[in-house]
Amino acid sequence: xxxxxxxxxxxxxxxxxxxxxVSVATVSRVLNSxxxxxxxxxxxxxxxxxxxxxxxxxxxxxxxxxxxxxxGALVPTLDNDIFAITLNAMENRLVELGFSLVVATTDEDPExxxxxxxxxxxxxxxxxVLTGKSHTDALYQMLERxxxxxxxxxxxxxxxxxxxxxxxxxxxxALAYQHLTSCGHEDVVIIHGPTxxxxxxxxxxxxxxxxxxxxxxxxVETELSVTGGAQAVxxxxxxxxxxxxxxxxxxxxxxxALNELNRAGKSVPENLSVMGIQDLPAAAETYPRLTTVHLPxxxxxxxxxxxxxxxxxxxxxxxxxEVQSTLVKRETVANRW
Amino acid sequence: xxxxxxxxxxxxxxxxxxxxxVSVATVSRVLNSxxxxxxxxxxxxxxxxxxxxxxxxxxxxxxxxxxxxxxGALVPTLDNDIFAITLNAMENRLVELGFSLVVATTDEDPExxxxxxxxxxxxxxxxxVLTGKSHTDALYQMLERxxxxxxxxxxxxxxxxxxxxxxxxxxxxALAYQHLTSCGHEDVVIIHGPTxxxxxxxxxxxxxxxxxxxxxxxxVETELSVTGGAQAVxxxxxxxxxxxxxxxxxxxxxxxALNELNRAGKSVPENLSVMGIQDLPAAAETYPRLTTVHLPxxxxxxxxxxxxxxxxxxxxxxxxxEVQSTLVKRETVANRW
DNA sequence: GACTATTATGTAACTAGTTACATGAAAATG
DNA sequence: CATTTTCATGTAACTAGTTACATAATAGTC
Numbered sequence: 258x259x260x261x262x263x264x265x266x267x268x269x270x271x272x273x274x275x276x277x278x279v280s281v282a283t284v285s286r287v288l289n290s291x292x293x294x295x296x297x298x299x300x301x302x303x304x305x306x307x308x309x310x311x312x313x314x315x316x317x318x319x320x321x322x323x324x325x326x327x328x329g330a331l332v333p334t335l336d337n338d339i340f341a342i343t344l345n346a347m348e349n350r351l352v353e354l355g356f357s358l359v360v361a362t363t364d365e366d367p368e369x370x371x372x373x374x375x376x377x378x379x380x381x382x383x384x385x386v387l388t389g390k391s392h393t394d395a396l397y398q399m400l401e402r403x404x405x406x407x408x409x410x411x412x413x414x415x416x417x418x419x420x421x422x423x424x425x426x427x428x429x430x431a432l433a434y435q436h437l438t439s440c441g442h443e444d445v446v447i448i449h450g451p452t453x454x455x456x457x458x459x460x461x462x463x464x465x466x467x468x469x470x471x472x473x474x475x476x477v478e479t480e481l482s483v484t485g486g487a488q489a490v491x492x493x494x495x496x497x498x499x500x501x502x503x504x505x506x507x508x509x510x511x512x513x514a515l516n517e518l519n520r521a522g523k524s525v526p527e528n529l530s531v532m533g534i535q536d537l538p539a540a541a542e543t544y545p546r547l548t549t550v551h552l553p554x555x556x557x558x559x560x561x562x563x564x565x566x567x568x569x570x571x572x573x574x575x576x577x578x579e580v581q582s583t584l585v586k587r588e589t590v591a592n593r594w
Numbered sequence: 595x596x597x598x599x600x601x602x603x604x605x606x607x608x609x610x611x612x613x614x615x616v617s618v619a620t621v622s623r624v625l626n627s628x629x630x631x632x633x634x635x636x637x638x639x640x641x642x643x644x645x646x647x648x649x650x651x652x653x654x655x656x657x658x659x660x661x662x663x664x665x666g667a668l669v670p671t672l673d674n675d676i677f678a679i680t681l682n683a684m685e686n687r688l689v690e691l692g693f694s695l696v697v698a699t700t701d702e703d704p705e706x707x708x709x710x711x712x713x714x715x716x717x718x719x720x721x722x723v724l725t726g727k728s729h730t731d732a733l734y735q736m737l738e739r740x741x742x743x744x745x746x747x748x749x750x751x752x753x754x755x756x757x758x759x760x761x762x763x764x765x766x767x768a769l770a771y772q773h774l775t776s777c778g779h780e781d782v783v784i785i786h787g788p789t790x791x792x793x794x795x796x797x798x799x800x801x802x803x804x805x806x807x808x809x810x811x812x813x814v815e816t817e818l819s820v821t822g823g824a825q826a827v828x829x830x831x832x833x834x835x836x837x838x839x840x841x842x843x844x845x846x847x848x849x850x851a852l853n854e855l856n857r858a859g860k861s862v863p864e865n866l867s868v869m870g871i872q873d874l875p876a877a878a879e880t881y882p883r884l885t886t887v888h889l890p891x892x893x894x895x896x897x898x899x900x901x902x903x904x905x906x907x908x909x910x911x912x913x914x915x916e917v918q919s920t921l922v923k924r925e926t927v928a929n930r931w
Numbered sequence: 932g933a934c935t936a937t938t939a940t941g942t943a944a945c946t947a948g949t950t951a952c953a954t955g956a957a958a959a960t961g
Numbered sequence: 962c963a964t965t966t967t968c969a970t971g972t973a974a975c976t977a978g979t980t981a982c983a984t985a986a987t988a989g990t991c
Contacts, residue, residue: 608978653977655978657978658979
């Protein structure tokens with residue numbers, strides 16, 4: 258039977274010291290600054306560590322250093338690609354910087370986010386990466402009271418109370434919409450995800466409203482997913498409503514939209530144009546290839562990782578960082594002039 | 595200037611005790627078993643905790659309980675949907691069970707996985723969820739030496755040295771291939787991702803090899819992504835090679851394949867059939883809708899969460915759990931009889 | 932009113948490391 | 962050869978909690 262020495266009979270520093278016939282300080286030195294220990298002693302201690310299968314307790318280290326080396330990220334969901342690429346980049350960079358990343362999902366619900374943030378902080382997370390600007394006062398207070406570094410991704414706003422590291426959603430949407438109008442599209446239907454607590458979608462809508470004279474002319478709200486995009490188009494077609502172009506405020510919805518238009522026998526961009534925002538890798542492979550606005554989410558993930566790590570280590574609040582969105586012209590927008 | 599009291603001047607248990615005029619034991623009781631403390635005292639202590647903004651140190655708690663409440667998941671990547679849904683489900687269930695989830699990516703590289711596993715364990719993770727069966731001996735030894743609970747997802751094998759919680763890749767691929775043959779498809783091209791260190795892809799290929807008399811007849815290896823699927827089809831078309839059906843061993847490649855076939859003007863399933871494996875949500879919305887094998891990855895995520903949490907808490911190794919794959923007939927497979 | 936039971940609280944010893952300071956011995960300097 | 966410096970190591974006091982045990986103060990019983 259395998260003994261179940263979960264934590265109990267695991268060797269600790271004192272065991273190693275006793276077994277090797279040295280003091281705890283010496284063992285600690287072998288682990289942390291081996292140069293200070295004579296070679297013979299060091300060898301002996303190292304061998305004892307091997308023999309006893311000794312592993313330093315992370316908790317005990319943390320208690321002394323006040324550092325857990327763990328950061329947390331709160332994202333709305335992992336269920337689609339929108340945040341996955343950012344997280345992937347963030348995780349990779351953080352590991353290089355010596356941190357682990359705890360991921361928690363919020364379902365775009367500020368209350369849930371607050372609860373999860375509390376759990377993460379209670380579990381020893383040293384800093385947080387939040388998504389967007391919609392958070393509860395309780396969360397802000399918690400961060401301030403505990404002096405927890407926290408940065409915000411997926412948006413850019415120098416005035417915001419936390420450092421933002423991301424793209425300007427307003428600009429990105431304007432870029433997309435203006436491309437459509439510059440190609441002669443008059444009647445554009447905006448397909449967007451839920452706006453409740455989603456300031457990024459709201460900012461994109463606001464930008465378009467501005468360009469349409471203060472009021473969005475035609476918009477349909479749907480689920481922020483491939484399925485949502487498909488459903489929106491299905492409804493539009495069922496109602497027999499016509500338009501020049503579809504602007505999906507996120508690529509995933511554009512993917513669904515394109516599929517559904519193909520199914521309905523509508524030619525894109527001959528019958529109508531379609532645009533997305535984000536430029537996921539798959540956007541280059543849709544049929545037809547999706548014209549979209551590129552959001553450098555990978556770069557954002559890396560910068561966020563560096564920003565939060567720096568803040569935690571050097572107690573220096575990072576400046577907001579804007580990553581630039583750019584228009585990617587492919588095949589789903591026609592020139593109507 | 596905001597004081598930078600990162601860790602230092604943060605109030606601790608002793609500060610609260612002194613300020614409230616009670617002993618440290620009483621404060622600890624207020625936090626852990628408030629019923630044992632008289633109401634007046636409890637109120638006073640709670641108020642002092644509020645005033646001083648006292649927050650329990652996770653590290654100090656962990657040192658006593660030997661429990662960090664943190665689990666780790668090692669997945670090949672977050673860059674596409676394949677693992678995102680599983681992780682999402684896992685994270686949600688783990689939070690319910692009182693754990694946090696640290697996510698690390700391995701790029702399907704056992705050495706990198708071993709390094710990351712070590713980092714996670716050194717950072718205090720109590721248990722691991724691994725993906726697939728390709729791991730280094732060093733990793734196995736590390737897990738055994740440290741008595742770290744670890745379960746494996748995305749496969750099912752009762753003989754494996756760690757408990758597997760997942761689907762049987764062999765069965766899933768057989769299910770897909772047999773559907774194609776039962777519909778009269780003779781000449782099937784298998785499109786699959788890299789097999790190096792990817793035992794799941796290998797198991798799927800093995801199943802098909804068996805059904806084809808020991809040797810895969812036609813296969814093309816590509817990147818495990820939408821882009822990869824599209825490229826594979828592009829190459830196939832460029833070479834002018836014909837076939838009855840395309841079996842993509844993962845939905846994401848099927849998405850790319852369908853797009854590319856649409857682009858080439860090939861009718862699916864009239865010209866050729868296409869199948870995927872996984873049944874991502876988007877599979878129901880492709881054009882045409884993708885026939886695939888459903889892998890209940892959400893259920894797998896939940897079960898894995900429960901299995902590893904149980905093992906960590908009750909020191910009881912879970913039994914392997916198989917989640918069943920099922921055929922989902924949609925529109926991309928024609929009957930050739 | 933004395934004796935026991937119950938309840939609330941405190942003391943101090945744990946958990947597993949790190950580290951300032953002290954000590955002793957060997958090496959370098961005058 | 963004595964003195965100072967350097968190096969290796971040990972002692973014990975920290976980090977921030979938890980908890981077994983002791984004690985004091987009520988409450989309940991005979």
